Amino acid sequence: MRYCFPYDSIAPIEIPSSHPVDVYTVQSIEASRQQAEEIVAASLAHPIGMPRLSQLVHGGSRILILVDDLSRPTPAHEIVPALLGELGRGGASESNIRFLIALGTHRAMTAEEIAAKIGAQQATRFQVLNHQWHDPAALHAYGRLDEGTEVLLNRALLESDVVIGVGSIAPHPAAGFSGGGKIIAPGVASDEAVGEFHWRSVHYPQKEVLGVRDNPMRQRIDAMAHMAGLTAIVNVVLDGENKIVRCFTGHPVEAHREGCRFSQTLYQVEVDRPADAGIFIIDTHPLDQDLWQGVKAMCALECIVPDDAVVIIVTPCPEGVSRQHPDVLAVGYQGLAATTELVNAGRLDKVTAHNIVQGGRLIERTQAFLVSPGIEAGDIQRLGFTPFACAQDALDEAIRRKGSRERVILLGMGGEICPKAV
Amino acid sequence: MRYCFPYDSIAPIEIPSSHPVDVYTVQSIEASRQQAEEIVAASLAHPIGMPRLSQLVHGGSRILILVDDLSRPTPAHEIVPALLGELGRGGASESNIRFLIALGTHRAMTAEEIAAKIGAQQATRFQVLNHQWHDPAALHAYGRLDEGTEVLLNRALLESDVVIGVGSIAPHPAAGFSGGGKIIAPGVASDEAVGEFHWRSVHYPQKEVLGVRDNPMRQRIDAMAHMAGLTAIVNVVLDGENKIVRCFTGHPVEAHREGCRFSQTLYQVEVDRPADAGIFIIDTHPLDQDLWQGVKAMCALECIVPDDAVVIIVTPCPEGVSRQHPDVLAVGYQGLAATTELVNAGRLDKVTAHNIVQGGRLIERTQAFLVSPGIEAGDIQRLGFTPFACAQDALDEAIRRKGSRERVILLGMGGEICPKAV
Structure with a gap:
């Protein structure tokens, strides 16, 4: 069979017919016909594992709403109006509501970016803090x-009676899934804690x-969120175009657990007996910019490949290994x-170190x-890979090593796929 | 080889190794690191085939800005502020600027939807008309x-001196590409003209x-846009997440032509000698909701399949053939x-008729x-297809008809792919 990668810059491969081949890609997510606002409002009206927020708050409640930053796809501007409505319904006073942007260790968001994130009206009506x-x-x-x-958070x-985390739930290599208490830790944690995470x-x-x-990672997150007094979450699951498919409001653990179950049905791909295959081929789409991002495909492979398999990573990387983290290539x-x-x-900061181990x-x-046409052969070798000028050369060498009847598994959209061996 | 479709509800197929198989999917689009606003501003400063808009307008100019409706992905709120800045730079007076939503024959947009489309600030500051x-x-x-x-438009x-179309450019079965003068016709045309288009x-x-x-379709569009006095377009090309990759400002034909050239490099997939293949398999992702949408995959196939080939369309269609257009199933x-x-x-309106012929x-x-698990076998037959309970049964029958060495072409993301035979 001939398989075409989703990259203009990388030629297709021909896999001889003597090989059994399995081809996987991510699941299509059926878009919701419901408006985002309706989905969120319905979720706020039926929280999981706790009473409605409107029943928890009163005029004197000091309320803090945490939202993630621009590096995350959460469309907070479609969530926040309904959330404010729910709080208002309970008698919360606008002057007692503040927002906190959960930057982790990213740079502070500008006023324009905040307006884009939570909506222009909210950005002017409320106090918004950068972490x-x-x-x-x-x-x-x-x-x-x-x-x-x-x-340290x-x-x-501490200065709030009610703390609400607004975010989204998707498979995540370091936390299992994003969302839930992750908006507290590492979201608004210390520099040191973000690295440690x-x-x-x-x-x-x-x-x-x-x-x-x-x-074990989520256990720590839940513990820290609990210590910090996270009251509730409003978390969404998004489709491939970052549109809201479902919303989960409620207890930081219970609602998150239910959201993860749903996210799993959308994003998890069951891979048949990967232990019996000796050659794996994966692209990094849609995380194709540099290898710092593309390492996500290696995390996905890590879940399913047997020892000593040949793995072929195919990725354009127009920005090379990582402009922001030169230590990856240096080390x-x-x-x-x-x-x-x-x-x-x-000699190495912990965030870079984690990418290096991934x-x-x-x-x-x-x-x-x-x-990878974006990375020189010498650099590829330095990273620890065997470099090949094209995917066919890599496959030919894999076949030379593994034999002409070896089973091949091909994974498309490696930057998003969440494979599970079955 | 075993090929997994992007649908939980549809089991994988096993293609015997005696068949040569080619697998294609859409190209990955490398996201721009530039902010959307910067991309748009740079494009406005360097229009194609005409002077800057700021040089065309003056205080007395009556200006009309056309934007597409919510059914289109154009992020007009990221385009309009810079466009207004450019007009203001030329001395245009705010009170002389109006917006017109190019609905075609879709329903009117609500005030909330208009605010989401062009930005809350603009929605309150300017007069916005629904077509x-x-x-x-x-x-x-x-x-x-x-x-x-x-x-008829x-x-x-007629009441405007300067008319500017804001939209996006992507492959389109009826117009070749969206964007350009299409925002005039059928965008703000009569009911009759939309059907005719x-x-x-x-x-x-x-x-x-x-x-x-x-x-020939675009020729008519260009002619009508010219008659209507379309002055300029500001059209964007989007990536898979509907983020702005590039912006094309300028003359309605020249700028659009350049935008289409760019869109083509992103979206067109070159399919090797399809005339030599006898079995084609395609999914409808991401247009999987109903067959009215999914027909786009059939348009894609139509471009490349030889007569008498077996074509296997694989699609979930949870909403069946079409709730909104029952005539498709009836006819x-x-x-x-x-x-x-x-x-x-x-006995048939022209919009439905066009879907039926597609x-x-x-x-x-x-x-x-x-x-299609979403459509009953009887209905599938009524539509004109041979129905199969699973993709493997369909493939087995195709092999029975075409032989065990027939070449197979597999197309992923059939709802988006724009194949060209080479």
Whole structure:
């Protein structure tokens, strides 16, 4: 068979007919005919695991609404008006409502960006704070986790009676799924905690995290959100065009769990007996800009490939490995042990380190090939891959190593796919 | 090989290894790192084939800005502020600027929808008209086309000195590409003209229209836009998430032609020697809701399949054939000749008739199979297809008819793909 990649710059491959081949891609999501506002309003009226927000608030309630930043697709402007309506219904006073942008360690959002995120009207009517992760005075210690870690989070949480997280739920390599209490931690946590969050996530096998709601990472998130007093979440699940398909309002754990179950039915792809296959081919679509993004496809593969398989990553990467994080190329992808040494020696920040292990742990246990017109062969080698000028050359070498009857698994939309072995 | 469709409800197929198979899907579009506003502003500053708008307008200019409606993905709210800035730079007076929503024959947009489309600020600051296609008093005859057709369009065009069309450019089965003068006709044309536009489009071979800028349909559009005094367009090309990738400002023909060239590089997929293949399999993703939408995949196939090929359409259609247009199922897909009789007898409106021919002309000259859990076998037969309970059964029958070595072409994202035989 001949398989065409979704890239002009990368020629198709011909897989000889002697190979059994399975081709997968992400599920089509059936768009909702309902207006976004109706979906959100219906969800607010029937919260999961708690009473309606209008029953919780009163005129004196100090209310804090957390929203994610522009790097996330949540259409908060379609959620916030109905949420404010629900709070108003309970008698909440507008002057007691504030917004906090959960930046993690991203840059502060500008006034224009805030207006685009939560709606121009809301942006002018309400006080909107950017999370100050770099300012110790803006943080407060909310206690310690069981193992002793201090929980440093934005002080505004402390100054609020009702805290509501607005976000979206999708498979996430470090948290299992986005959404829920993640808007608290790492959303409004300290610099240190954001690094720790990412770094810790690569200490667990990827298949026990990606697309799994209840995992050790989420346990910590839930604990921290609870300590910070997160009252409720309003989380949406989006389709491929970032339109709202479903909304989950309610208890930060219960509503999130239900949202994850729904997200799973949309995004999870069941891959038949991957342990029996020896050659895997994956693209990085739609995360094709650089390899920092594209590593998501390696996380997906990590969930299903057996040891010693040949994995062929196919990606254009017009911006190369990573302009923002040059250390990835300087250090190369490394396994957990080697990367830990670099982190402990203070030679690598933890966010970069987590990206390095996401690639490195796959390279460590497989025969990893990379085909990428945006990255030079020398750099590809330095990262830890075997470089090939085209996908066909990579496949030919895979066949030379694995034999002409080896089973091949092809995964399309590797940047979004959430595969599960069955 | 085993191929998995992007639908939970439709089981994968196994294609025996004796068949040469080619697999295609749509190209990945590399997102722009530039902000939408910057892309639009740069385009306004360097118009194609005409001077800057700020040089054309003055304080007394009566300006009309046409925008498409909510059924189109154009993010007008990201375009209009910069456009107003450009007009203001030329001295245009705010009180002389009006908006007109190019509804075709869709329902009028509500105040909330208008605010979402063009931005809340603009919606309150400017007069916004919905196109009144059903009100003869709102229309004006702008002249006749060469062959005699009277050009009836919204009267507001007549009352304006400068008319600017804001829209987007993507492959379109009836116009070749959307955008350009299409916002005038059928955008603000009479009921009759909208029907005529769709109906006329199926009188040309699909491969001479879809993804082709200069075609007989576009010639008429350009002529009508010229008669109506369309001054300029501001058209964007969007990525898969409806984000602005590029903007084309300028002369309604010149700028549109350049935009189409760019759109083509993104959306066109070159299919290798389709005339040599006897079995075609296509899904309808992302137009999966009903067969009225999904017919787009049949238009795509129509461009490349040879006569007598077996075509297998695979689509979930949770809403069946079409709730809004029951005549499709009542009449069934028909070829042009039979449908023309029904139109001439006044038994079928032209918009429905065009959908019927889009399916019918493919069925007429191929062996057309349909696999759709959302449509009953009896209805599938009534439409003109051979029904199959699953894709594998359809493939097995195709192999029985075409032989065990027949070449197979598989097209993913049939609702969006724009294939061209090479």
